[in-house]
Amino acid sequence: xxxxxxxxxxxxxxxxxxxxxxxxxxxxxxxxxxxxxxxxxxxxxxxxxxxxxxxxxxxxxxxxxxxxxxxxxxx
Amino acid sequence: xxxxxxxxxxxxxxxxxxxxxxxxxxxxxxxxxxxxxxxxxxxxxxxxxxxxxxxxxxxxxxxxxxxxxxxxxxxxxxxxxxxxxxxxxxxxxxxxxxxxxxxxxxxxxxxxxxxxxxxxxxxxxxxxxxxxxxxxxxxxxxxxxxxxxxxxxxxxxxxxxxxxxxxxxxxxxxxxxxxxxxxxxxxxxxxxxxxxxxxxxxxxxxxxxxxxxxxxxxxxxxxxxxxxxxxxxxx
Numbered sequence: 296x297x298x299x300x301x302x303x304x305x306x307x308x309x310x311x312x313x314x315x316x317x318x319x320x321x322x323x324x325x326x327x328x329x330x331x332x333x334x335x336x337x338x339x340x341x342x343x344x345x346x347x348x349x350x351x352x353x354x355x356x357x358x359x360x361x362x363x364x365x366x367x368x369x370x
Numbered sequence: 371x372x373x374x375x376x377x378x379x380x381x382x383x384x385x386x387x388x389x390x391x392x393x394x395x396x397x398x399x400x401x402x403x404x405x406x407x408x409x410x411x412x413x414x415x416x417x418x419x420x421x422x423x424x425x426x427x428x429x430x431x432x433x434x435x436x437x438x439x440x441x442x443x444x445x446x447x448x449x450x451x452x453x454x455x456x457x458x459x460x461x462x463x464x465x466x467x468x469x470x471x472x473x474x475x476x477x478x479x480x481x482x483x484x485x486x487x488x489x490x491x492x493x494x495x496x497x498x499x500x501x502x503x504x505x506x507x508x509x510x511x512x513x514x515x516x517x518x519x520x521x522x523x524x525x526x527x528x529x530x531x532x533x534x535x536x537x538x539x540x541x542x543x544x545x546x547x548x549x550x551x552x553x554x555x556x557x558x559x560x561x562x563x564x565x566x567x568x569x570x571x572x573x574x575x576x577x578x579x580x581x582x583x584x585x586x587x588x589x590x591x592x593x594x595x596x597x598x599x600x601x602x603x604x605x
Contacts, residue, residue: 300408303418309483313422313476314407317429321581324468328588335595342599 380454381594388587395580402577405570413567420567422480428575430473430498432582434536436466437501440508441529448526456522459529460512461589465582467505474498485549492549493542497535504532 301307406424413420440459447455477495478488489495508528515521543550554563561568 303421304412306418306421306483309419309479310407310421313425313479314403316475316479317425317472320468320472324464324585325581328464328585328592332588332592332595335592335599339595339599 381591384587384591384594388584388591391580391584391587395577395584398573398580399577402570402573405573410570411564411566416484419480419483422476423567424570424574426473426476426480427571428578429469429476431575432578433466433470433473433498433501433505434539436462436469436582437505437529437532438536440466441533444522444526444529448522453518453522456525457593458586458590459525461586461593462582463505463509463512464589465585467502467509468585469578469582470498470502470505474502481549490549493546494539494548494550497539497542500535501532501539504528504535508532 301311303310402424406421410421410424412418440462443455443459443462446452447459474495477498481490482488508525511524511528512521515524538545542548543552554561563571
């Protein structure tokens with residue numbers, strides 16, 4: 296049974312390489328996009344920290360900014 | 371209607387959705403892989419090599435569908451001046467390109483045992499390669515142009531030119547004598563594919579669509595935070 300799944304009548308190399316390539320591509324793109332997301336979010340948090348209290352209060356009044364700051368571990 | 375499509379409102383939803391989409395994707399993909407690699411039968415002609423179809427065909431479908439959606443959004447965005455539609459289009463492009471590349475590479479792997487060659491300048495393969503080039507042009511345009519209005523115009527032109535290629539891909543097997551077989555799955559008429567092969571194909575398509583949605587949501591959130599970063603600079 297396991298041998299048949301692995302070798303697939305001599306087509307195993309083709310089938311497995313197609314599936315492995317697909318899964319590796321999905322994982323790679325996920326990691327790249329996640330890294331970009333985390334980088335931008337950290338940049339936002341760092342920039343927010345440098346604002347003085349008046350500007351920070353104004354920036355925080357915008358709902359989307361509040362949402363970004365509150366969702367530090369959303370993914 | 372369009373006021374509900376404002377980034378601030380959308381972000382409330384898109385920032386929470388990815389974890390649930392990721393979970394659903396993992397579950398559906400696990401079922402799809404079990405069906406595709408173990409439970410589905412081998413083909414009487416192609417034997418086990420037919421299993422490559424379960425990644426090749428859904429990847430091609432998603433890539434074509436994504437490009438069509440990008441074109442529609444760009445066109446509507448350009449006509450009605452809705453900037454958010456361009457942001458959505460831009461966020462859809464990475465997964466579209468990814469699935470286009472997967473379709474080309476897995477097609478090449480499938481071609482070797484089936485046709486005896488890794489590559490042929492067949493109408494469908496060539497038109498899929500052209501689609502990948504349009505995806506690349508689209509993404510490069512976003513990188514090189516800094517002026518928003520110019521970028522919206524250029525990317526809209528790229529998608530409008532690229533969309534001409536989509537029906538060519540679809541009907542290439544009917545219009546020309548190609549290595550590819552005619553479509554086995556028809557929405558309007560009876561499909562020639564057996565139900566035992568149709569199920570894994572549908573499940574894998576659902577898994578890839580979920581992955582596409584996941585990448586879109588993450589990319590869209592990243593783009594919104596980028597805009598907000600620029601906003602903080604201006605404060």
